[in-house]
Structure formats: C-alpha cells, structure tokens
Amino acid sequence: MEKDALGCWKGLLLPSPRDARLDSEAAAICALLARPGDCPDVDEELVKAVLGASHVLSDSDLRRIAEEVSATDPRKVLLRLEAAVERMKSHPAGQSPQLVLILDKHLQRLPWESMPSLRALCVSRLPSFHFLLGYVVTKKHQVRSVLAEGVNPSSVYYVLNPQGNLPNTERTFKDWFRRRPGWEGVVGRGPSEEKLRSVLCNRDLYLYAGHGAGVRFLEGQEVQKLSCRAASLLLGCSSAALVLRGDLEGVGIVLKYMMAGCPLFLGNLWDVTDKDIDRYMENLLRGWLDAGSEASLLEYVAHARTAPKLKYLIGASPVVYGLSISLQ
Structure with a gap:
C-alpha cells in the first residue's frame, strides 16, 4: 500500500509537526522559486507537508516530488528541497500530534x-x-x-x-x-x-x-x-x-x-x-x-x-x- 499506492506522496498522510521552522523553510523555498524565470507554480502548503514528512522520504521520493510539482525546472526544486531537508535533520522537529x-x-x-x-x-x-x-x-x-x-x-x-x-x-x-x-x-x-x-x-x-x-x-x-x-x-x-x-x-x-x-x-x-x-x-x-x-x-x-x-x-x-x- 505504502510503496505502490501512495509512493512518494505517502508523507501527505502524516500530521505536520508543531514546528515554526516548517513555515519559514517552505516560505523561503517558494520565495526563491517565484523569481522570474524560476518555478512560480510550487505550492507552499505542499512544500511544508513534504518537509514535515522528510524523515520517511527517500532520495528517489524527493526527486519524484520535484518532477511532479514543477514542470519547468524540477532540478531547481529538488536542490532547494534537499537543502531544507538537511537543515531540518540537524534540528529534528517536535512530536507530531495525533x-x-x-x-x-x-x-x-x-x-x-x-x-x-x-x-x-x-x-x-x-x-x-x-x-x-x-x-x-x-x-x-x-x-x-x-x-x-x-x-x-x-x-x-x-x-x-x-x-x-x-x-x-x-x-x-x-x-x-x-x-x-x-x-x-x-x-x-x-x-x-x-x-x-x-x-x-x-x-x-x-x-x-x-x-x-x-x-x-x-x-x-x-x-x-x-x-x-x-x-x-x-x-x-x-x-x-x-x-x-x-x-x-x-x-x-x-x-x-x-x-x-x-x-x-x-x-x-x-x-x-x-x-x-x-x-x-x-x-x-x-x-x-x-x-x-x-x-x-x-x-x-x-x-x-x-x-x-x-x-x-x-x-x-x-x-x-x-x-x-x-x-x-
């Protein structure tokens, strides 16, 4: 079910941790990608959900997500996501709610x-x-x-x-x-x-x-x-x-x-x-x-x-x- 039905989107089922850094990281990524010539079509709430579930996502999951959310430049989205995920790993988020x-x-x-x-x-x-x-x-x-x-x-x-x-x-x-x-x-x-x-x-x-x-x-x-x-x-x-x-x-x-x-x-x-x-x-x-x-x-x-x-x-x-x- 998790691998074949949900795939890279399995993290969307997880409740978002109570962590203000998720908001700031997602906003920063979207602000960078919204510049002229970048990827203005990336949704901030989706980025926040992906970051909150990053601990269950593999590298291939992140690549697939980048390809799905941006038709113009998925590599740029992937680089931003990977950098944010690394920063989140250094200070793990708090406990998730029910x-x-x-x-x-x-x-x-x-x-x-x-x-x-x-x-x-x-x-x-x-x-x-x-x-x-x-x-x-x-x-x-x-x-x-x-x-x-x-x-x-x-x-x-x-x-x-x-x-x-x-x-x-x-x-x-x-x-x-x-x-x-x-x-x-x-x-x-x-x-x-x-x-x-x-x-x-x-x-x-x-x-x-x-x-x-x-x-x-x-x-x-x-x-x-x-x-x-x-x-x-x-x-x-x-x-x-x-x-x-x-x-x-x-x-x-x-x-x-x-x-x-x-x-x-x-x-x-x-x-x-x-x-x-x-x-x-x-x-x-x-x-x-x-x-x-x-x-x-x-x-x-x-x-x-x-x-x-x-x-x-x-x-x-x-x-x-x-x-x-x-x-x-």
Missing part, C-alpha cells in the same frame, strides 16, 4: 495504521468530519468526559470469556483482572443487559474479551440510545468491522458506540485467533496501565502490534475509533 483518519466505506477495510510510516504514530479513526468536530467540542467543554479528565484506572468493568469456550483467554486474564483494585466484572458468563448499560454510562473503561463485540448481551440499537462515558476495548473477532450492503455506507457495532458518544473504541477489523489477540491485549493493558498518570492509550496501541506472533495479520487487526485518552 492523526485522525476519516476513511470512505471502501478504504476503511484496509489497515492503514500498520503501514511503515504510520505504524509508530498515534492513529485513530472517525466516521466523518462532523464526528471529529463533536469529539473536539466534547474534549474541550465537557469536564466530566473521559476525553477531558482522563481514565480512572480503578473504574474498570470486564467481561471475560462470556461464552465459556476460551479457556486460554480466561487463564491469561482471570487472576490478574481480579487482583486489580476497584475492577469489577464477570468470568465464564455474560453480564445482564441492565448491568452493561450502567457500565457504559458510569465506568471509565469497559473491557470485553470474548467472541465478536458482545452484541448478544447488548444490541447496537440499545447502545445507540445511551450517553456512553466508558472507553471500550472489544477484542473479539471483527468487532470494528463495517459491513457493506450494495451502495449503502458500511454498518457495524462500532458506529453505534460512536453515536452514543463513546470516547474511544478499540476493536478488530477482521477475525483473529484467541492466543495471538490475547498477547496483544496483555501487552497493551500492562504497558498502558503500568505507565502511570497521563499515559496515552494510543501510544501503547501501536507498541502492542509487535506482541502477536503474526504481527502483520493479528497485530494489524486492532484499530481505534475516537480520540486519544490518557490515565488520570
């Missing part, structure tokens, strides 16, 4: 988060730009939201092996979950519908380790009616998959959680094996919960992709919808 992907019904099926250039970044998805605006407003103005005040690591409810046929998953997590202070949950059986409603509205974190997304315990239509507070980690098969029917947009339980205001939903794009997804979940939870105050979940979502044995099959399946959340 990247939010808004994908159409076809592109959402692909594991963009696992491309080499995005694999180490904090990446999440949202169904549309309107959802993004809504989440930003919630984070800024609703003090009681998990997005704003963070996750209390003691306010957790778990559903572990509810159908009773995932013994390895139960062995891996049962004693650990029960030892965590303040945690509550059920093991080897499903919760009541009333209990799950209460959990999603009042707890900070909901963990589901079973088959699918637990729809048999609380249907999507019922989830949609709630005012969901809990960040939800549903590690069953295809729990974040959107099903396409004809020309209609994709449908799936994750969208019901989003419409209910769920701050963050972690699920799988496709079916997974229990032992490998258990490795992922254990690495994710131990890394994040032991990191302490202000640790961002999205950072550990990326780190945990290396835990499964099938790193590019099982490790690529988990994706996040929503915005980043941190521990209190």
Whole structure:
C-alpha cells in the first residue's frame, strides 16, 4: 500500500509537526522559486507537508516530488528541497500530534495504521468530519468526559470469556483482572443487559474479551440510545468491522458506540485467533496501565502490534475509533 499506492506522496498522510521552522523553510523555498524565470507554480502548503514528512522520504521520493510539482525546472526544486531537508535533520522537529483518519466505506477495510510510516504514530479513526468536530467540542467543554479528565484506572468493568469456550483467554486474564483494585466484572458468563448499560454510562473503561463485540448481551440499537462515558476495548473477532450492503455506507457495532458518544473504541477489523489477540491485549493493558498518570492509550496501541506472533495479520487487526485518552 505504502510503496505502490501512495509512493512518494505517502508523507501527505502524516500530521505536520508543531514546528515554526516548517513555515519559514517552505516560505523561503517558494520565495526563491517565484523569481522570474524560476518555478512560480510550487505550492507552499505542499512544500511544508513534504518537509514535515522528510524523515520517511527517500532520495528517489524527493526527486519524484520535484518532477511532479514543477514542470519547468524540477532540478531547481529538488536542490532547494534537499537543502531544507538537511537543515531540518540537524534540528529534528517536535512530536507530531495525533492523526485522525476519516476513511470512505471502501478504504476503511484496509489497515492503514500498520503501514511503515504510520505504524509508530498515534492513529485513530472517525466516521466523518462532523464526528471529529463533536469529539473536539466534547474534549474541550465537557469536564466530566473521559476525553477531558482522563481514565480512572480503578473504574474498570470486564467481561471475560462470556461464552465459556476460551479457556486460554480466561487463564491469561482471570487472576490478574481480579487482583486489580476497584475492577469489577464477570468470568465464564455474560453480564445482564441492565448491568452493561450502567457500565457504559458510569465506568471509565469497559473491557470485553470474548467472541465478536458482545452484541448478544447488548444490541447496537440499545447502545445507540445511551450517553456512553466508558472507553471500550472489544477484542473479539471483527468487532470494528463495517459491513457493506450494495451502495449503502458500511454498518457495524462500532458506529453505534460512536453515536452514543463513546470516547474511544478499540476493536478488530477482521477475525483473529484467541492466543495471538490475547498477547496483544496483555501487552497493551500492562504497558498502558503500568505507565502511570497521563499515559496515552494510543501510544501503547501501536507498541502492542509487535506482541502477536503474526504481527502483520493479528497485530494489524486492532484499530481505534475516537480520540486519544490518557490515565488520570
């Protein structure tokens, strides 16, 4: 995907680092190239995006970009870009912000988060730009939201092996979950519908380790009616998959959680094996919960992709919808 589909433009997917030098370098390049007889057709925003992503671009990528942006004198553009890139390397840019992907019904099926250039970044998805605006407003103005005040690591409810046929998953997590202070949950059986409603509205974190997304315990239509507070980690098969029917947009339980205001939903794009997804979940939870105050979940979502044995099959399946959340 990265090499053959995006090619030299893969850097346009990366969020721009918060660095004033990008603005000044891009403006300087465009000012030089705008002189009579040079290359007045070079776009400043495009130059800034290329410079911000220069750490993932090869020499051949830069040459191709120069050829694409200037039909008159690509060599002159290339020389300016290479000089700016060298100056940026001597003083690396600051940390990039979170990247939010808004994908159409076809592109959402692909594991963009696992491309080499995005694999180490904090990446999440949202169904549309309107959802993004809504989440930003919630984070800024609703003090009681998990997005704003963070996750209390003691306010957790778990559903572990509810159908009773995932013994390895139960062995891996049962004693650990029960030892965590303040945690509550059920093991080897499903919760009541009333209990799950209460959990999603009042707890900070909901963990589901079973088959699918637990729809048999609380249907999507019922989830949609709630005012969901809990960040939800549903590690069953295809729990974040959107099903396409004809020309209609994709449908799936994750969208019901989003419409209910769920701050963050972690699920799988496709079916997974229990032992490998258990490795992922254990690495994710131990890394994040032991990191302490202000640790961002999205950072550990990326780190945990290396835990499964099938790193590019099982490790690529988990994706996040929503915005980043941190521990209190």
